[in-house]
Amino acid sequence: MHDKLKNRILAALFLLIVAGGFLLHVFLPDAARSTAERRSLAKLPEITLSSLLGGKFSQNFDTYALDQFPFREGFRSVKAFVQYKLLGRKDSNGIFLAEGHIGKLEYPLSESSAYRAAEKFVQLRDTCFPESQVFLSLVPDKSYFLAEQNGYPALDYEKMFAIMKENTPGFTYIDVTDTLSAQDYYTTDAHWRQECLEDTALRLAEGLGVKDSFKWEYEAIDIPDFYGVYHGQAALPFKPDTLTYLTSPTTEDALVYNVEMGKTETGVYDLAKLTDGKSMDMYDIFLSGAAAVLKVTNTHAEGAAKGRELIIFRDSFTSSIAPLLLDGYESITLVDIRYIASEFLPQYVDFNGQDVLFLYSTSVINSSSMLK
Amino acid sequence: MLFSSVTFLYFFLFAVLAVYFIAPRRLKNAVLLLFSLFFYAYGEPRLVVLMLLSVLFGYVHGLLMGKFRNKPRAKKLCLISSVCFSLAPLLIYKYTDFFIANLNALGASLPLLKLTLPIGISFYTFQIISYTADVYRGDAAPQKNPIDLAAYIALFPQLIAGPIVRYTDVAHDLAHRTHSVEKIGEGALRFSIGLGKKVLIANVLGELSAALLTTEASILGAWVRAAALMLQIYFDFSGYSDMAIGLGTMLGFRFPENFNYPFISQSATEFWRRWHMTLGSWFRDYVYIPLGGSRVSTAKHIRNIFAVWFLTGFWHGASWNFILWGLFFGVLLLAEKFLLKGFFDKLPRVLRHIYLLLAAAVSFLLFDAPDLASASERILSLFGGAPLVSAEGLYQCKNYFTVLLIASIGATPLPKRLTERLFSTAAGKKAAVILVPLFMAALILVSTAYLVDGSFNPFLYFRF
Numbered sequence: 001m002h003d004k005l006k007n008r009i010l011a012a013l014f015l016l017i018v019a020g021g022f023l024l025h026v027f028l029p030d031a032a033r034s035t036a037e038r039r040s041l042a043k044l045p046e047i048t049l050s051s052l053l054g055g056k057f058s059q060n061f062d063t064y065a066l067d068q069f070p071f072r073e074g075f076r077s078v079k080a081f082v083q084y085k086l087l088g089r090k091d092s093n094g095i096f097l098a099e100g101h102i103g104k105l106e107y108p109l110s111e112s113s114a115y116r117a118a119e120k121f122v123q124l125r126d127t128c129f130p131e132s133q134v135f136l137s138l139v140p141d142k143s144y145f146l147a148e149q150n151g152y153p154a155l156d157y158e159k160m161f162a163i164m165k166e167n168t169p170g171f172t173y174i175d176v177t178d179t180l181s182a183q184d185y186y187t188t189d190a191h192w193r194q195e196c197l198e199d200t201a202l203r204l205a206e207g208l209g210v211k212d213s214f215k216w217e218y219e220a221i222d223i224p225d226f227y228g229v230y231h232g233q234a235a236l237p238f239k240p241d242t243l244t245y246l247t248s249p250t251t252e253d254a255l256v257y258n259v260e261m262g263k264t265e266t267g268v269y270d271l272a273k274l275t276d277g278k279s280m281d282m283y284d285i286f287l288s289g290a291a292a293v294l295k296v297t298n299t300h301a302e303g304a305a306k307g308r309e310l311i312i313f314r315d316s317f318t319s320s321i322a323p324l325l326l327d328g329y330e331s332i333t334l335v336d337i338r339y340i341a342s343e344f345l346p347q348y349v350d351f352n353g354q355d356v357l358f359l360y361s362t363s364v365i366n367s368s369s370m371l372k
Numbered sequence: 373m374l375f376s377s378v379t380f381l382y383f384f385l386f387a388v389l390a391v392y393f394i395a396p397r398r399l400k401n402a403v404l405l406l407f408s409l410f411f412y413a414y415g416e417p418r419l420v421v422l423m424l425l426s427v428l429f430g431y432v433h434g435l436l437m438g439k440f441r442n443k444p445r446a447k448k449l450c451l452i453s454s455v456c457f458s459l460a461p462l463l464i465y466k467y468t469d470f471f472i473a474n475l476n477a478l479g480a481s482l483p484l485l486k487l488t489l490p491i492g493i494s495f496y497t498f499q500i501i502s503y504t505a506d507v508y509r510g511d512a513a514p515q516k517n518p519i520d521l522a523a524y525i526a527l528f529p530q531l532i533a534g535p536i537v538r539y540t541d542v543a544h545d546l547a548h549r550t551h552s553v554e555k556i557g558e559g560a561l562r563f564s565i566g567l568g569k570k571v572l573i574a575n576v577l578g579e580l581s582a583a584l585l586t587t588e589a590s591i592l593g594a595w596v597r598a599a600a601l602m603l604q605i606y607f608d609f610s611g612y613s614d615m616a617i618g619l620g621t622m623l624g625f626r627f628p629e630n631f632n633y634p635f636i637s638q639s640a641t642e643f644w645r646r647w648h649m650t651l652g653s654w655f656r657d658y659v660y661i662p663l664g665g666s667r668v669s670t671a672k673h674i675r676n677i678f679a680v681w682f683l684t685g686f687w688h689g690a691s692w693n694f695i696l697w698g699l700f701f702g703v704l705l706l707a708e709k710f711l712l713k714g715f716f717d718k719l720p721r722v723l724r725h726i727y728l729l730l731a732a733a734v735s736f737l738l739f740d741a742p743d744l745a746s747a748s749e750r751i752l753s754l755f756g757g758a759p760l761v762s763a764e765g766l767y768q769c770k771n772y773f774t775v776l777l778i779a780s781i782g783a784t785p786l787p788k789r790l791t792e793r794l795f796s797t798a799a800g801k802k803a804a805v806i807l808v809p810l811f812m813a814a815l816i817l818v819s820t821a822y823l824v825d826g827s828f829n830p831f832l833y834f835r836f
Contacts, residue, residue: 002801007557009809014560015389017816021382058373058414065378069824078821087774090767093826108588108764153587153764235825 024070031068036076036232038280041067076235084236090152095234098150101187102230102238106143109155110366111163117368118167121358124313124342125170129351132311135207137174138164139317139361142190145182160362171358174207176200186241189228190363191283194320195220195244201324208355210328213305218246223274226282243282245269250300251323259293259333259348260340268296268323286319292340293333293348296322301330309354313337315364338364341372373414375563375615376570378823381816384411385619388528392623393551401523401546404623408526412491419490422461427522429457430500431515437507438514447508454504462497465489470690492532494687496525498654503539505658512540520546529619533612535630536650542625549624559621561812566614568815571822573779574608577601580772584765589758593765598733598754600772601740603779606634609648635783638724639716640704640731651687655680670710677709678702688739693747697738704731 033040045051045060069075083092090096094105125134138161147154157177165173179199185192192200198216205214226243247269256265266272270288273279279289287294298305310325311333312318322332333349340348364370373380388407395403413420433454440446469484476482503521506512515521524546530537577600584597613630620627634647644652656665663676678699685698708716716724734751741747769776781787795804 002805004554006805006808007554007561009805010557010560010812011553012557013809013813014556014564014816017813018382018386018389021378021820022386025382053417055415055417058379062377062379065383066824069378069382069820072824075817075821075824078818079825082818082821089774090771108586151767153767 021070025065025068028070031072033280034067034072034232035280036073036227036235038229038232044068073235077237080235093233095230096147096150096152097234097236098146098152099182101142101146101182101185102228102234102236103142103146103152104190104230104233105147105152105154106141106363106366107147107153107155109157109160111159113366113368114160114163115167117360117365117371118164120337120342120368120371121168121171121313124337124345125356128342128345128349129311129353129356131353132351132356134168134171135174135355135357136164136168136171137176137204137207137357137359138365139192139359140177140180141361141363142182142185144177144362145180145185155362155366157362160365164365168358172207174204174357176203179203186226186228186243188231188234188238188241189226189283190230191228191317191320193244194246194286194324197321197324201321204321204357204359205325205328208310208325208328208357210305210308210325213303213328215248215327218248218251220244220246223282223285228283229281243285245285245320246324248327250298250326253299254323254326255297255299256287257295257297258288258291259295260291265294268326283316283319286316287322287334289319290316290339291334291336293335293345296326296332296334298326298330298332300327305329309333311335311349311351311354311356313356313358313360315359315361317361318359321359337372338370339372373411375612375619376567376575376819376823378820379414381567381820381823384414389622401517401520404528405519405523405526408523408528408531411528412526412531416488416491419488422465422490423493423496423526424522426458426461426496426500427525428518430454430503430525431518431521433457433504434507434514434521435516437504441510451504451508455501458497458500458504461490462493465493467686467690495534495536496531498536498651499525499538502536502654502658506538506540512543515539515543515546527620527625529616529623529625530627533609533616534648534650535613535616535628536654537620537627538650538654541628545625551624555624556622559618559623561618561808562621563615563618564812564815564819566611566616566618567819569607569611569614569782571819572815573775573782574604574611575822575826576772576775577604577607577779580768580775583768587764587768588762589753590760590762590765591754591756591758592761592769594750594753594758595733596765596769596776597750598737599780600776602635602729602733602736603776603783605736605739606631606783607779633783633785635729635732636725636785637728638721639708639728640701641708643728643732644701644705651684655684659683674706677706681705692744693738693741696744696747697735700735700738 030043031041042060042064044064045057047057051057051060080092083089084097091105096103096105121136125132140157143152143154144157146152180192184196184200202211202214202216205211221244223243223245224240226241228241231238231240251268254268256267257263258265265288268287269285271285273284273289274282281289283289287296301308305328308329309331310329312322313335314322315336315338318334322334326332333354335345335349337345373384384407391407392400392403409420409424412423433450437447437450440450465487466489469486472482472484503512503515503525507514515524524537524539524542527537580600581597581604584593584600587593610631617627617629628650630648630650632646632649634643637643637646660676660680663679664672665676666673668676681698681702682695683698684701685695688694688697719727734754737750738747741750794800
């Protein structure tokens with residue numbers, strides 16, 4: 001009797017789940033994108049004879065079915081909860097929690113990647129700016145401060161730094177690691193906090209020889225509810241960060257020109273990114289997010305800064321620190337060779353003896369194939 | 373299409389169950405056939421034609437053998453023809469490049485064909501052979517209805533990864549099966565357990581196994597990887613079999629069991645009575661016994677054992693790894709039968725368990741490696757050549773410890789015994805009415821959560 005009833009309940013529940021999943025999937029509207037994952041979601045694929053026969057339709061439909069699954073974020077949270085809380089996993093998909101931060105495991109060290117990065121930088125120097133004074137500085141990712149200290153595997157940072165230093169002859173290395181700590185990074189994001197970068201910016205200014213022009217006179221403006229990139233990946237309830245940006249007359253009046261696109265950007269802080277409905281990352285307010293070549297002009301440049309120019313080869317960490325170096329220069333050109341092939345650079349950048357800084361995070365150095 | 377996919381669970385299965393249970397009884401096999409063909413064609417639209425041709429040849433040969441039932445010579449010719457027609461696509465699609473590569477190694481320079489292996493071809497080929505062989509022996513009557521025969525061979529629950537359901541297993545069900553809400557419930561529970569085994573354990577152990585391959589080598593890491601791999605393959609394949617059996621039960625069929633806690637075995641002989649049981653019994657009934665089995669001279673008996681284990685390995689894959697894997701078990705079985713019988717009987721049970729687990733661990737390292745060089749490297753890494761422990765290896769062991777523990781306990785009959793004891797009392801039976809459905813719902817929803825979040829979801833037995 002009990003068995004019969006149990007099996008009937010099992011049947012009803014199973015059919016309810018399967019039918020419920022189907023009906024919700026069909027009738028709930030599809031989402032255009034996932035903010036948590038910073039990506040567009042798949043749309044229902046079109047059926048064509050070639051896509052059906054070639055098996056492409058089934059592949060695309062599987063992706064669509066996963067991307068548009070009802071309550072997808074909720075299900076991702078269920079998995080995260082099971083992984084971290086029930087199964088005692090130390091990381092899930094490489095995401096770990098330590099000291100109130102969400103971090104991403106970055107290991108092991110890819111020595112070949114570090115050698116490739118160094119070779120790329122030297123090659124750029126030799127072909128584009130052989131006469132320039134060239135500097136190199138590496139930004140440690142958050143795992144530098146959190147991983148090993150909390151029992152997680154970490155890449156061999158010292159070995160990476162050594163490879164980079166030894167294989168970039170003629171470059172002046174600026175070590176910023178001792179100016180940073182885990183607290184200088186957002187808890188839910190990979191990036192550092194602009195408001196915490198006084199020591200780092202000063203160290204760079206010292207290394208670049210513009211310390212005399214360096215000022216730390218900013219007004220801090222807070223933007224609440226910044227859910228960083230790791231927040232979405234962790235899929236766990238985590239308090240959002242506050243994103244703070246620093247303004248001064250120099251940053252307010254700076255002119256930002258997107259050289260590759262041939263258009264003038266709003267400014268060093270592009271607040272339109274918060275409301276334009278296109279940007280998926282609040283960190284994009286810093287220099288409008290990803291761009292191949294930007295030129296930032298300091299309209300207040302005076303004294304030693306007048307006529308002084310800097311070119312920074314960079315990744316996204318530079319977006320938030322470059323405005324803090326602006327007082328030392330009349331212009332800073334930012335080049336991201338993840339988005340433009342190096343051979344095209346002379347078309348967009350006038351190399352004429354400016355100082356050049358290679359400022360890269362350790363994550364990029366460890367995956368340097370993305371540098372074109 | 374994979375059972376453990378959102379597309380299967382929430383689209384295909386919903387549609388199948390809705391149409392199947394609405395359809396009148398006489399159309400149910402046709403509905404199953406149509407959905408099975410769609411299921412197969414979803415991933416490989418062109419190769420469905422090959423399967424249909426194989427079914428057609430099996431059908432025609434079955435009818436011819438029925439017609440020649442009083443003409444033994446003609447009937448035998450039909451059987452030989454049927455086996456040749458069934459094996460030809462398998463040999464061409466699965467083994468041609470293996471033979472070419474070996475000829476090339478001997479000096480030839482033939483181009484590889486690089487044909488796409490039709491999913492499930494090893495399974496449906498064996499089912500067709502079992503059908504015609506059973507008709508030949510008179511164990512089954514020829515199926516006159518082509519839809520019923522095609523529905524049996526193409527039946528989606530067991531089409532792509534078994535269990536190998538023989539025609540005689542389901543001949544009665546094809547015509548006279550019954551349906552009930554209770555069977556749907558029973559099947560749903562079995563399916564959900566299989567889904568959980570696959571998604572929550574096998575896939576996760578696969579991550580551990582992959583992680584330990586790329587971390588700094590250590591002896592501890594090598595042993596943990598061997599254990600993880602062994603459990604991964606078991607939970608992957610037995611999970612799939614559970615899902616297949618569960619789906620069959622929902623649709624009114626009774627499929628044979630395929631696993632019976634193989635890791636509790638105390639010998640390789642016992643292991644193969646508990647592992648992939650439908651394949652083992654298929655080779656016993658259609659190869660070993662027709663060759664004479666054990667009722668021949670010792671030399672022929674040994675030949676028969678090696679023939680079966682060579683074929684078992686070769687069935688799993690067109691590579692020397694798989695052949696050696698099969699022969700490895702052949703050697704163990706022979707040793708247990710002829711050399712070590714008395715010795716084994718005297719060994720304490722715990723030592724016999726350890727022997728079997730070690731043998732299984734080594735065998736699955738051979739099974740999993742991409743080539744012989746990697747296999748020997750991975751097997752040797754169990755015994756030295758690296759530090760005892762590496763920091764990364766230790767981290768991964770801690771990271772996956774709970775899942776490994778659950779898998780290790782889950783591979784024994786302990787959970788089943790405990791739940792049976794728990795639910796055997798009057799109060800337990802009452803509690804089961806609520807607890808078991810809740811457990812099933814949790815399994816499905818958490819598995820769905822894993823599927824929605826992750827992309828690591830390959831079925832190991834797809835390549836067979």
